[in-house]
Amino acid sequence: PRHLGDLRPGRLAGPRDLLALGALSARDLLAPVRLLKRGEDRTTRTALAAAGFSEEFVERFFRPFLSGVFLEDELETSARFFHLVWRSMLRGNLCLPAEGIGAVPRLLADALPAGTVRLERAVAALTDDGVELVTGAELPARAVVVATGPGPAAVLLPGLDVPAYRVVTTYYHVGARSPLAEPTLLTDTRGRFLNTCVLTEVVPGYAPAGLSLIATSVLGEDTPGRERAVREALGDAYGADSDGWDLLTSRTVRDALPVMTPPQPLGRTARVAPGRYVCGDHRATGSVQGALASGARAAREVARDLGR
Template identity: 65%
Template sequence: MGGRRGRGIEDVVVVGAGAAGLACARDLCARGLRVRVREAGDRVGGRLRTDRVEGCVVDAGFQVFNTAYPQVRGRLPLRELRLRPFTRGFLLCDGDRRTRFADPTKAPRQALSGLVSGLGGPRDIAALAALTGFAALGPAGRVRDVPDVSTRQALSRYGFRDPFVERFFRPFLSGVFLEDGLATSGRFFHLVWRSMARGTLCLPAAGIGAVPDLLASALPPGTVALESPVAQLTDEGIVDGDGRVVPARAVVVATDAHTAARLLPGLAVPPHRTVTTYYHLASRSPLGEPTLVTDVRRRFANSVVLSEVHPGYAPRGYALVATSVLGGDGDGQEKAVRAALAECYGTDTAGWELITTRTVPAALPAMEPPLPLSRRTRVTAGRYVCGDHRATGSLQGALASGARAAREVAADLL
């Protein structure tokens, strides 16, 4: 693919302006290549999308932003996101009883409340401290040195008893993995736990959509073309939505897995996890702190009062509550969730207004063992693919996959 560029021919067309595509484009531009990003939607970001609904800041499904991700630290001026942190730790709801749990290496007094409440025994608390300490301080590469097993098997190897796994890890991790069987790769679990131990979970003041906006702002003006779908790839480049051939020396497909497989026939599509988030507007906050709430009975994956994270997420005098459940929006599900929230928050939810429901059908790739933490992006000569479905289901995975695609494209073109 080397040689001189032709007049009017782009060096690289990147299809998709999600996190992976934006990272790839930025790295290629930094190498002096002429890049064009084509995005079918009306804004950048893909699943990292924020809308305004009835005066509320609503993300496309509940999101968190982790400051410990290496790609995040290397690419984003975090101060510009005006990050607002969640409380360290979370509240575990069991009926009308709530137990506060925190990292025993940072808040031992709060962690010991788990002992007092009967959530875990001394062995479990000690194992949690050892796991968290190793995750925070141990080398990240160590995770690749051991055979990959499911998270459930990994937790057993760490020394946790089954009752603690069921009451602590299973409800909490269901909202992270978007599956509640702990079937997800133990490698990925270790990386997630490491990032939580080393970083802070936050939300940008303007919503998660501020992240791709900031990534896009680092590109040369005119690099991203919105509402510019790609119909197919050809030997010369791409065919746009109007049937025009756009020549390019290389094409990087940085879309979701199903769209990528349509553009690159034969590409394997991994199974995906679906999540639905209900956004309720309440006349007052049911919890006066920005703390994640999980449910032992797994009636919902997690819930949080977003306006406690940042007051600007809701109109003045109101509270915005986001509650996520696994799967789609089934008949009667919102009513059942509302009843569960009334019990867990200890308040009457009958007057809460459901302002919107967001279902994300392919929110995360299923990441069962053995899980490769990264995959080559080169599919055929001049054709590449990147995204979290080619790495790990996280912002870190998407950015890292985009960075890898840029390296492989540059190696072929320069």
């Protein structure tokens, strides 16, 4: 409510786009999920045009923001997925765990009996009786759930249908002063970066006291000269002198998100063969939420098949 003034006609958008935004948001916020999943799927760009948004507003607002969510900048991603994402964003807040994203699997593992989860045991192959680790050791199991991400899953389960993946690179810069004293995600209508955020404004503990950590993502690989261009764009976006920032590191993730062009089923069975299951974002939607939903479905199917 504190920021409702930003929605005054003419600031972010004209009356027509504001009306369309209100109608779309009310529906996505309140309608049952099964309604959002129903009907013929189409691209997000087509769905936004059908919802009455002007091309100009789509380019100025939706495209810059959603490029960072979909990891593609043509709005070719499934509208079903878009509506689910929009619903989640209206119902909750963007957030970062104070202890990093690893805190989420740690929380899940801590709820299990001690010794259930064994780390650093890479699986080399599935056997008739369970799995074989890269060390050569064998672990017997009545059911095996492959939750490895798409590349290793296709190796462990030959013939498995896996989608192509989107690539993202994130640059981490360190500055002596925060270029923006608020926990806000900035996007770029000129497409020079997907989004950028002063992480230490969200979680101060992400850097030692007195330093600011700025994370900026771009589509695709880290190519020669790209960091320089991004740094210049950041100086412009933040209105700050970015020349003095140190590049802490950059990370390219080649299997960051599955390609989700329409039609998207939004959920597929985990069963691939007797005693063999697969789960992960590529079996549901490209998100932590999708990965969790897919894992829960695999658990239900295993329990049913084992007669539990």
